[in-house]
Every structure is written in C-alpha cells, then in structure tokens.
Amino acid sequence: MADKKFAAYLCAGCGLGEVLDLGTMEKVVKREGKMQVIKRHDVLCSADGVQAIRDDIANEGVTHVLIAGCSRRAKTEAFDFPETAMARANLREGVLWVVAPGTDHDEVRQEMADDYIRMGCAELKKMAVPTGNPNCASNKRILVVGGGMSGLTAAIEAAETGYEVLLVEKEPQLGGWAAKLYKRVPFREPYAEPQDTGLAELIARVEAHPKVRVHLASTLAETAGAPGRFAVKIATESGAVTQEMVGAIVQASGFSTYDLAKLPELGGGLPSVVDQAGLEQLAKAANGGVIQRADGQAVSSVVFVQCAGQRDASGTHLPYCSGHCCATSVKQAMYFKDANPDVDTVVLYTDLRMPGMGEDFYRSAQSKGVIFTKGQVSTVKAAGTGCSVNFRDLILNEEVTLGADLVVLATGQVPNSGVNIDLLAEPAAAEQTPTDEASATPVEPAAALPPSILNLTYRQGPDLPQLKAGLTDSHFICFPYETRRTGIYAAGPVRRPMDMLQATDDATGAALKAIQAVENAALGRAAHPRSGDLSYPIVRLEGCTQCKRCTVECPFGAIDEDERRFPVFNESRCRRCGTCMGACPVRVIAFENYSVDTVGSQIKSLDMPDEFSERPRILLLACENDAYPALDMAGVSRICYSAFVRAIPVRCLGSVNTIWITDALNSGWDGVMLMGCKRGDDYQCHFVKGSELAHYRLSKIDDTLTQLSLETERVASFEVAITDSRRVAALINDYAETIKRIGMSPLKGFN
Amino acid sequence: MHALRTTGHQTIPAVAARYRNNFLKEVEAHVEDGEWVKMCMQCGVCAGSCPLGAHWEHPPQELFMMIRAGKRAEVLTSDAMWMCTSCYNCVVRCPRKLPITQIMHGIASYAQELGLAPEVQPTRDFSIQFWKNCTKTGRVNEMKLTVGLYFKDGLVAGIKQVMNMLPVALGLMKAGRLNPFELLRGHSPKDQKGIAAMLKRARAIEAQRAPVTH
Numbered sequence: 001m002a003d004k005k006f007a008a009y010l011c012a013g014c015g016l017g018e019v020l021d022l023g024t025m026e027k028v029v030k031r032e033g034k035m036q037v038i039k040r041h042d043v044l045c046s047a048d049g050v051q052a053i054r055d056d057i058a059n060e061g062v063t064h065v066l067i068a069g070c071s072r073r074a075k076t077e078a079f080d081f082p083e084t085a086m087a088r089a090n091l092r093e094g095v096l097w098v099v100a101p102g103t104d105h106d107e108v109r110q111e112m113a114d115d116y117i118r119m120g121c122a123e124l125k126k127m128a129v130p131t132g133n134p135n136c137a138s139n140k141r142i143l144v145v146g147g148g149m150s151g152l153t154a155a156i157e158a159a160e161t162g163y164e165v166l167l168v169e170k171e172p173q174l175g176g177w178a179a180k181l182y183k184r185v186p187f188r189e190p191y192a193e194p195q196d197t198g199l200a201e202l203i204a205r206v207e208a209h210p211k212v213r214v215h216l217a218s219t220l221a222e223t224a225g226a227p228g229r230f231a232v233k234i235a236t237e238s239g240a241v242t243q244e245m246v247g248a249i250v251q252a253s254g255f256s257t258y259d260l261a262k263l264p265e266l267g268g269g270l271p272s273v274v275d276q277a278g279l280e281q282l283a284k285a286a287n288g289g290v291i292q293r294a295d296g297q298a299v300s301s302v303v304f305v306q307c308a309g310q311r312d313a314s315g316t317h318l319p320y321c322s323g324h325c326c327a328t329s330v331k332q333a334m335y336f337k338d339a340n341p342d343v344d345t346v347v348l349y350t351d352l353r354m355p356g357m358g359e360d361f362y363r364s365a366q367s368k369g370v371i372f373t374k375g376q377v378s379t380v381k382a383a384g385t386g387c388s389v390n391f392r393d394l395i396l397n398e399e400v401t402l403g404a405d406l407v408v409l410a411t412g413q414v415p416n417s418g419v420n421i422d423l424l425a426e427p428a429a430a431e432q433t434p435t436d437e438a439s440a441t442p443v444e445p446a447a448a449l450p451p452s453i454l455n456l457t458y459r460q461g462p463d464l465p466q467l468k469a470g471l472t473d474s475h476f477i478c479f480p481y482e483t484r485r486t487g488i489y490a491a492g493p494v495r496r497p498m499d500m501l502q503a504t505d506d507a508t509g510a511a512l513k514a515i516q517a518v519e520n521a522a523l524g525r526a527a528h529p530r531s532g533d534l535s536y537p538i539v540r541l542e543g544c545t546q547c548k549r550c551t552v553e554c555p556f557g558a559i560d561e562d563e564r565r566f567p568v569f570n571e572s573r574c575r576r577c578g579t580c581m582g583a584c585p586v587r588v589i590a591f592e593n594y595s596v597d598t599v600g601s602q603i604k605s606l607d608m609p610d611e612f613s614e615r616p617r618i619l620l621l622a623c624e625n626d627a628y629p630a631l632d633m634a635g636v637s638r639i640c641y642s643a644f645v646r647a648i649p650v651r652c653l654g655s656v657n658t659i660w661i662t663d664a665l666n667s668g669w670d671g672v673m674l675m676g677c678k679r680g681d682d683y684q685c686h687f688v689k690g691s692e693l694a695h696y697r698l699s700k701i702d703d704t705l706t707q708l709s710l711e712t713e714r715v716a717s718f719e720v721a722i723t724d725s726r727r728v729a730a731l732i733n734d735y736a737e738t739i740k741r742i743g744m745s746p747l748k749g750f751n
Numbered sequence: 752m753h754a755l756r757t758t759g760h761q762t763i764p765a766v767a768a769r770y771r772n773n774f775l776k777e778v779e780a781h782v783e784d785g786e787w788v789k790m791c792m793q794c795g796v797c798a799g800s801c802p803l804g805a806h807w808e809h810p811p812q813e814l815f816m817m818i819r820a821g822k823r824a825e826v827l828t829s830d831a832m833w834m835c836t837s838c839y840n841c842v843v844r845c846p847r848k849l850p851i852t853q854i855m856h857g858i859a860s861y862a863q864e865l866g867l868a869p870e871v872q873p874t875r876d877f878s879i880q881f882w883k884n885c886t887k888t889g890r891v892n893e894m895k896l897t898v899g900l901y902f903k904d905g906l907v908a909g910i911k912q913v914m915n916m917l918p919v920a921l922g923l924m925k926a927g928r929l930n931p932f933e934l935l936r937g938h939s940p941k942d943q944k945g946i947a948a949m950l951k952r953a954r955a956i957e958a959q960r961a962p963v964t965h
Contacts, residue, residue: 301771344771352792363847366790369772371819374793395793395816402770 006124007037007062008117009053011044011069014092020113025068028114032605033121037062044069045078057084064127066120071632072649085127085593089113089120090647093635098729099643108615108643115606115646122605128592130535133524133571137229140518141166142511143246145220145453148176149500150252150492152202153507154514158250159211163515166244167206168234172217174203176254178500182283182335185327187501191360193338194331197500215242223249224457226558226572227487228521247518248487250510251464251472253453255413255493258309258318266308266409267380271295272387273407275308276328283335290339299343299405302336303389304329305377306349308409320469322412324499326353329410330365337368346402348375348391356501375400380407413497417472418453421461456485460557464488468681471496474688479528481510484556484688486527486573487517526576529625529686530651535591536571537580543588550580550589555654555689577687578655582694587657596657602648603660608668611748616644616670616739620732621656624649625686626722627675633725641729642736645673652676653717654690658697658704661715665708668748671739674698674717675728684721691719711742769821778818781864781960783857787849791815797841797851807831811841811851814858827867832859833874876903888939889946895934 008029010022022040029035037056041049044067056062065086067079072088079086091113099109140163144155147169155165173179183194206212221235230246257277260268267273272293274282282291291299306326309317326349333345347370354362366372374394381388386405393400452462465484467473472490474482481489491510492503517527526533544566551559551567558573559580567580581589587596599621609615622628628649634641650656653676664672676691678684685691695717702712716738718731778785791812798810809817809831817826835855842852859875862868868875880899885891901916902909923929940946 342772346770362792363790366792369775369789371770371772371775371789372793373770373816373820393816393820395813396820396822400769400820 003061004064005037005060005062006033006035006064006066006121007039007053007056007060008033008035008066008068008121009044009049010038010040011042011049011067011091012040013043013045014070014096016069016091016096017042019096019109020091021110024110025114025117028117029066029068029121032118033066035066035121045075050078053079053081057081063129064124066117066124068117068120071635073629073632083129085124085129087120087124087127089116090632091116093632094647095643097635097638098631098641100640105643111615112643112646118605118607119602119646119648122601123598126595126597126601130533130592132534133536133574135571136521136524137226137247137572138518138522139228139230139245139247140164140522141244141246142514142518143168143230143232143244143249144252145249146176146252146254146492146494147171147174147214147216148252148254148492148503149178149199149202150254150494150503150507150510151176151250152199152206153504154250154252154491154511155212156202156206156209157508157511158515159206159209161511161515163211163518165209165212166215166232166234166246167212168215168218168220170217170219174206174214174216175199177277180277180284181280182287183331184500185324185331185358186361189357191357192364194334220453220455222457223454226521226570227517227527228572230487247521248514249454249489250507250514251453251483251488251490251494252492252507252510253416253418253494255415255497258411258414260409260411262317263309263409263411265379266305266377267382267387267407268409270380270382270387270407272382272385272405273380273409275409275411276325276332279332279335279408283332286335286339288339291336293406297385297405299336301344301386301404302333302346302406302408303402303404304333304345304347304408304410305380305389306347306352306410308377308411310410310412311350318412318414318469320412320471320497321353322497323353323355323502324497325410325412327358327361327499329408330354330358330361330370332408333370334365334368337365337370341369344371345369346371346373346404348373348377348389350374350376350394380409413493415471415494415497416450416453417466417470417494418451418463419449419461420466420470421463422466423449424461454488456557458485458557459551459560460554464490465557475683478684478686481506481513482528486556486558486575487514487521489513489517521572524571526574528575530576533576535576535593536574537569537576537578537589537591539567539569540588540590541566543586545586547585549583549585553583553654553689553693554580555687555693575687577652577690578650579652579687579690579693582652582655582657582697584657587659594651594655596659599648599650599660600663603664603669604667606646606667606669608748611744611746614744616736616744617668618642618645618671618673618732618735618739619664619669620645620647620673620675621650621653621660622647622674623653623676623691624651626677626684626724627720627728629722630675630720630724630728633722634729637725639726639729641732644670644736644739645732652685652687652690653694654685654687654692656694656697658701661701662704665705665710665714665745666747668745670714670745671735672715673732673735674715675720675731676717678719678721708747710745710747713738713742714745770819771821774821774823774826775819777823778858778861782854782861784850784853785857787854788815788818790847791849792847794846796844796846797849800840800844802838802840803834803836807834811855814855824867826858827862827865828869829862830869830872832856832862833869833872835859835874876900886950888937889943890938890940892933892937894929894931895937898934 029038065084068089071090071093095113099105142158142163142165144151144167155167159165178197178199181197184197186195215234217237218234222233224231228247233241233243235241260275311321336343336345375391377391379390389402455462464472473495483490489510491507520527546565556575558570560568562568661672679692698717701715705712793812795812832855837852839852884896901912
C-alpha cells in the first residue's frame with residue numbers, strides 16, 4: 001500500500017443536512033483534514049451512496065475512507081469495505097440526536113460536528129488496513145481433556161461436526177462419574193423415574209468414531225503453543241510420552257466430591273453415613289434389589305441431608321450450591337422406594353431446587369411416599385447401629401431428633417481446576433500486579449497445590465485462571481465456556497457445578513467454541529469477543545525496555561518472554577483488547593487500526609476554545625463494548641447531554657494509555673471522563689481484567705494532576721452498563737457542571 | 752358429600768412414629784382425599800389465601816406437614832380443620848391441585864369418627880345437628896335446624912336469639928320463604944324408604960373400609 005489516498009464522505013441524511021452546515025464541515029475536511037476526495041450524499045447508506053464509495057475505491061485508488069454520518073455501530077453492513085482503512089465521524093447519534101434542538105444551540109452543535117470531523121480525519125491519517133496475524137497456524141484437531149459425560153459429549157459432537165478429536169482420560173476407562181452411577185435423573189418425558197445413564201452407548205459411539213482417538217490412563221505432561229498450533233505431550237502412567245499437535249482444547253476435567261472427613265458434625269466417617277457417590281455405589285451393588293449398607297446391615301429408614309458442606313456463608317465449606325444434589329437425592333430416595341416401598345425416606349432440605357422438568361420428578365417422588373421437609377440439620381450422631389439426625393423442622397418450627405439406619409449427605413462438587421495460578425508465587429511480578437481485593441490473599445506455599453491439569457508452558461501459570469471458589473470460568477452469563485486462555489474452553493462441572501444434562505449441553509457448546517477458535521486461528525483472526533478481527537498487536541521491540549508490564553497485565557496470558565526478557569507475542573492467543581498497549585510505558589505496542597497515535601492524534605486535533613470562551617472541552621474515552629453503545633442509545637432515545645463533550649470509543653478501558661490523558665490535559669482539554677464496564681468479582685468487562693487495570697492505573701493519576709497544579713476532578717472514571725443510556729447522559733451533564741464549577745483548564749494555549 | 756360418621760369403628764392407635772409413613776398411610780386409608788396429603792410442596796399459598804387464616808391454629812400446609820411428620824394426636828385433636836368454611840379459595844389456588852377443602856373436612860370427619868374432635872366447636876355442633884336433621888327424613892328441615900341451633904346453649908340464650916332474628920323471620924314469612932308450621936311436622940321427600948336404604952348401604956360400604964393397621 002504505497003500510495004495512500006484519503007476520502008471523506010459526508011452524509012446529509014437523517015436530518016443531518018438540514019440541521020448541520022455541511023459546507024463548514026467540507027471546509028474542515030479540506031483545509032484541516034487534507035482529504036483528497038470529498039463527497040456529499042443525501043443518503044450515504046443507500047445503494048447509490050455505497051456504490052459511489054465503491055467506485056472511488058476501485059477507480060480513484062481510495063485507500064482510507066472517512067464516513068461522516070451515523071455511529072460506527074450503525075449501517076455496518078452497508079459501509080463494509082474490508083480493503084480500506086475506515087473511520088467514522090459520529091454526527092447522528094453523537095451530535096444531531098444528543099444536542100438540544102433549536103437554533104439557540106446551533107453554534108455548539110456545529111462546533112461539536114466540526115470537531116468530530118477533525119477527529120475522524122486525524123484518526124484516519126494514522127490508520128492502516130489490518131492484514132491479519134501472520135503467525136497463524138491451521139491445525140484443526142480438538143483435544144478433549146477428560147472422558148466423563150462432558151468430555152465424551154464434546155468429543156462426539158466435535159467429531160460428528162467433522163473435526164478430528166483427541167481424547168485424554170486419566171483413568172484406565174472412560175465414563176468418569178457417570179460410570180459410577182446406578183441410574184441418572186430423568187432427562188426425558190415423563191420425568192418420573194430414574195433413567196439409565198446411556199453411558200455405555202455414548203462410549204461405544206466415541207470409541208467407534210473414526211475421527212476420535214482415545215488415550216486412556218493418560219495425562220497432559222505439557223501444553224505449549226497457541227490456537228491452531230498447540231503442542232501437547234501426553235504421558236501414560238508408565239511414563240511413555242507422545243507429542244501431538246492440536247488446534248484447540250476443551251477442558252472437561254470434571255469434579256471431585258467434597259471430602260466427607262471435613263463434615264464430622266454431620267457424621268462424616270460413621271458407617272451409617274455416606275455421601276451421594278457412596279450411595280450410588282451401594283445402589284449399584286444392589287442393582288435394583290434391596291439396598292444395604294456397606295457393612296451389610298439392612299436399611300429400613302434413610303435420611304437425606306441436603307446442602308451438606310455447601311452454601312456455607314461462614315467460609316468453612318463450599319460457598320455455592322452444586323445444583324444437581326436435590327434431584328440426585330430425589331432419585332436416590334426413589335432407589336429405596338422402588339425396591340421396597342416400606343423403607344422410610346426423608347429428605348431434609350432448606351430449599352428444594354429442582355430446575356428444568358425437575359418439578360415432575362419431585363412430584364413423582366412424593367407420590368411414591370418420600371417425605372420432604374424443610375429442615376436445617378445441626379448434627380448427625382451415632383446411635384445404636386444407625387445414627388440420629390438432629391434438625392430444626394422449619395415448617396413446624398421445632399427441634400427434632402430422628403433415628404435412621406442410613407444418612408446420605410448431599411455434598412457438593414469440587415471442580416478439578418488444577419493449580420490456582422493466582423496463588424503461585426510471582427516474586428518478579430508481585431510489585432507490578434495490581435493489588436485488588438482478589439489478589440490481596442496471601443501467597444500460599446506451592447506444596448499445597450493440586451496437580452496441574454494442562455501443564456501449560458505459559459509464563460502466567462500451568463492452568464486456566466479461576467474465577468471464584470476454584471471454578472474455571474470467565475462469565476456465567478455473558479460468555480460461558482470462554483476462559484482467559486484463548487483456544488482453551490472449559491466445559492462441565494469444572495466450569496460451574498451442574499448435573500449431567502447441563503454438562504451435556506455445556507460440552508456441546510464448548511465443542512462449538514473450540515471449532516470457532518480453530519477456524520478463526522487458521523485465518524489469523526481474533527476469537528471472542530472481537531471474533532473475526534484481523535488486527536493484531538505489533539510491537540517495536542527496539543524501543544522495548546523489558547519492563548514486563550505487558551506480559552504481566554495481559555488478561556489472556558498471550559505474551560511470554562524470551563531469554564532476554566523481551567515480550568514474545570502469541571498473536572493467536574491474543575483477544576485484541578489492547579491492554580498491553582495501554583500498559584506500555586514506552587508505547588511500542590500498536591494495532592494497525594488502533595494505536596496510541598490513532599487516539600492521540602484525535603485528542604490533539606481539536607481547535608481548543610480559549611480560557612475565557614466559557615466553552616469547555618471534555619474528552620470522553622468510552623469502552624466500545626458497553627459505554628459507547630449506551631451513548632448511542634442515549635442518542636437514539638433523544639436524551640440530550642452537554643455539547644462540550646467529545647467521545648472517542650476505545651476497545652477496552654484497559655487499552656487506555658495514560659499518555660492520552662496527559663496529552664489531553666496538556667492540549668487544554670478541561671476534563672477527561674473514562675467510561676468502562678463494571679470491574680471486580682461481578683465484572684462485566686469483556687476482557688475480564690481490562691476495566692480493573694484501567695482503574696488501577698487511574699488510581700495513580702491524581703499525583704500527576706497535582707504535579708500539574710490541576711484539580712483531581714479533571715480526570716474521572718465511571719462504570720457503566722450497556723443499558724445505562726439515561727445514566728451516561730446524566731453523568732456527562734453532572735461532569736460538565738463539575739467543570740463549570742472548578743473552571744476552565746489553566747493549561748490552554750501552551751500546545 | 753362429606754358425611755359425618757358418628758360411630759367409631761376402629762381401635763385408636765396410640766402413637767405414630769415421627770417422620771415415618773405410618774400416620775400418612777393411616778390418613779390415606781381413612782381420610783377422604785387423604786392420598787393427596789403427601790403431594791403438598793409446602794408453598795403456603797393455601798395459608799395465604801384462606802380468609803380465616805389468622806384464626807387457624809395450623810394452616811392447611813402445616814397440617815399436611817404434621818401428618819407427614821407423624822404428629823397424630825396434634826392433628827386429630829386440632830381445632831384447625833374445623834375452621835374451614837368451604838370457600839375453596841385454596842383449592843382454586845393450590846399449584847399442586849390438592850383438594851384442600853375436601854381434605855380439611857376429611858380430617859375433621861376422621862377425628863370425629865375417632866372421638867378425638869374438640870368438645871366445644873361450633874362447626875362440629877352445626878355439622879352434627881345438620882346430619883341428624885337431614886338423615887331423619889332425607890330432607891333438611893330449615894326451621895328445626897335453625898331453632899335447634901338457637902337453643903343449643905339453653906332456653907334463655909335461645910329466646911334471645913329468636914327475638915334477635917324475629918324481624919328477619921317475619922320478612923321471610925311475608926316473602927313466602929319461611930313456613931312456621933314446618934316446626935310441627937315438616938315435609939319429607941316422596942321416597943323416604945329409598946333414602947333410608949341409601950344411607951344404610953353407605954354405612955355398610957364404609958364399614959368395609961380397611962381398618963387402621965400399624
């Protein structure tokens with residue numbers, strides 16, 4: 001792309017032509033923007049308008065296109081010119097619809113529009129057409145870690161979609177927990193009786209499938225590489241190691257049961273007390289006959305204690321609900337009732353949670369005579385040959401002691417997440433890692449760590465980052481299966497506690513995500529959430545000072561270090577959030593179409609009114625995932641906000657380099673607002689840690705402001721959600737008031 | 752039809768074991784619609800819907816839980832199920848479609864049968880009067896039933912009640928809705944013998960019901 005040719009297209013549609021002076025804007029584009037082609041169209045997004053642009057690209061050699069009209073989020077299908085670099089000046093949602101109507105506001109409205117034009121031209125000058133990741137690799141085989149219900153499902157789903165699958169299971173046989181069940185909770189109409197697990201059939205399908213290869217009694221000794229080119233070493237128990245190449249990984253490492261020994265108050269360890277897994281074992285031994293205890297004693301009364309060692313707010317046991325245990329206890333009570341209706345079965349619950357069609361199953365158990373009561377169990381003690389259960393009946397509001405031959409504790413699922421990498425000692429990085437609440441926990445000795453599942457060679461640690469309570473997840477609602485390691489997807493109970501039916505759905509979803517990942521990787525494109533993005537971080541290593549901030553702060557562990565401690569970018573692992581770009585103190589990291597310069601030049605492009613003009617300028621750096629759409633929605637809803645604000649979308653607040661803020665203040669901007677997503681435990685950041693990092697960086701900016709003799713109010717950050725259209729307008733107006741109160745910036749006129 | 756059986760015909764079991772199926776099974780065998788008790792899911796909509804809820808010793812869902820918890824004596828001697836006025840609000844609202852009103856009358860009836868019903872209970876008194884009244888001829892004699900109820904607490908109280916209600920009674924008479932001569936004899940259905948035979952047969956069927964076993 002030797003010759004760059006810049007073109008600007010001004011749209012007069014949607015009322016822009018009537019309210020704004022397009023003539024002035026054309027002058028700005030010509031004199032300040034130095035655009036070579038300038039055109040005006042009444043409806044630019046019409047077939048005619050789009051064709052005019054296409055013709056210029058084809059015939060005039062236009063390489064850079066500025067579209068001044070609607071928001072960059074609108075008409076994306078019409079304005080789709082992948083061969084050019086494109087900037088959009090948001091005159092419709094950003095100016096026309098948000099500045100109060102009427103001729104009184106003509107002047108500020110026109111100023112705002114002119115500024116957006118200036119900013120668009122400035123941005124375009126610094127942009128290049130993304131070429132796609134050059135280091136892409138196209139291995140499309142999918143590795144499934146774990147051969148339980150989730151792993152088997154992921155394997156068969158991926159294989160039947162046409163992808164090669166490698167399945168690694170640490171046990172010498174397939175099946176996982178499902179193989180240890182006598183029967184499963186029904187998943188088909190009429191949802192009344194325990195059902196056969198169907199596992200044998202699934203295993204047979206997997207084993208017979210020509211695209212699936214199974215490694216039993218094997219673990220992963222090492223996982224290296226990136227999507228499209230993961231190199232995994234599969235080790236058998238005997239120590240033999242084979243190396244395989246795969247494109248993506250589904251981690252379905254499942255769960256372990258909560259240790260009964262941690263529940264002595266509930267009788268953990270007594271011969272008359274088992275957990276649900278223990279009862280499955282007894283039921284399997286009985287095989288439909290009368291269920292006996294392991295010591296051979298007959299059982300005429302059973303008590304099921306729900307939430308044993310779960311939903312514990314005290315911090316001693318599992319804090320969460322494992323979801324499946326209510327239905328499992330209902331099923332197990334039926335084992336007894338079906339074999340002998342005279343066995344007394346009591347289920348003590350605090351909340352009976354029977355999601356899906358579980359209500360029918362619950363009803364079925366009731367009609368079989370299983371007694372349910374809301375009760376809080378305090379202790380289970382040995383009594384005679386059985387035990388006595390002490391509980392408070394919450395319906396009858398009284399303390400009860402109930403004898404039983406057998407007590408079944410519904411303990412929870414503990415995810416097999418491997419090593420919690422947050423607990424790994426990071427002496428070199430410790431001082432640079434933000435000390436948020438989560439990582440403030442003391443570093444535990446490595447001896448307490450469980451064995452790693454993946455043994456990743458990433459500098460960030462051998463396993464997937466955990467979200468909370470040891471669960472390997474990114475976001476329950478917004479992006480399930482996603483982890484913070486690109487191309488590696490968690491499925492099943494390792495991700496969140498779940499039953500077999502949910503695990504099956506989950507595994508199917510994860511398999512599809514893995515397929516997307518290998519397909520995107522092969523084309524050099526980003527995975528979720530910027531799926532399909534061809535830009536990638538380009539680093540000018542000659543300027544790098546080896547400070548390691550990019551490697552430490554990358555939320556996705558995409559950046560390793562070489563032996564000279566320079567960063568090594570694994571573009572295929574990158575999600576293109578730009579957090580590294582925001583972190584880099586020497587600003588050597590850039591994307592072709594998004595860089596310190598593309599935003600910086602916009603900030604510096606404005607015609608800044610002087611100190612006495614009473615027309616302040618407020619820079620708004622808005623996350624394009626939530627905040628910018630909220631601003632657009634404010635426009636769509638015609639919610640007015642101050643015409644002194646100039647919004648620039650950023651990929652993530654994590655990509656905000658503090659130089660932008662310094663530049664803005666030095667250029668005479670009166671205030672800088674940052675709008676990003678919610679951070680912390682219940683974060684909504686699409687890049688998980690981006691907004692948190694931005695917040696951390698901003699916490700240091702007050703010192704800089706004080707050094708510049710500026711009020712600390714001149715920089716403010718806000719957490720907004722995509723639904724906050726009314727609120728973003730209010731925030732802007734409030735901030736404009738604040739600026740009015742503290743006065744115009746004293747730094748005007750020095751740039 | 753929830754007839755009150757006034758003759759006990761079973762031995763009364765002494766205690767029911769807690770949270771066993773014993774009492775539940777007894778209720779299923781002897782209480783009309785008793786097989787529904789185990790299906791209650793304790794949502795409490797019945798308790799919240801009952802217009803007399805505040806006056807109940809135990810709301811219906813609690814009674815069902817007591818049955819399942821084996822609290823036999825407490826259930827059968829309770830005043831609660833006698834408070835039901837048959838408005839059917841709970842039946843309409845029960846998400847599990849339990850015939851709650853019917854079960855309430857069923858439990859009351861069973862308690863009466865076992866001789867465990869509370870001694871002083873207006874609903875019980877009315878029910879007994881009603882049953883005696885209507886089984887006599889096969890038709891309810893409203894005059895006799897009303898006067899019987901007025902005088903159940905003695906002559907003075909009865910006269911007071913009569914004086915209180917006199918204007919209403921005169922109004923009803925004027926409108927032709929009340930015949931004072933019914934007090935003397937009253938009219939009866941055409942086939943009185945047939946009705947007596949029906950009742951006899953019903954009692955025989957009832958006697959064939961499974962006795963309480965433990």
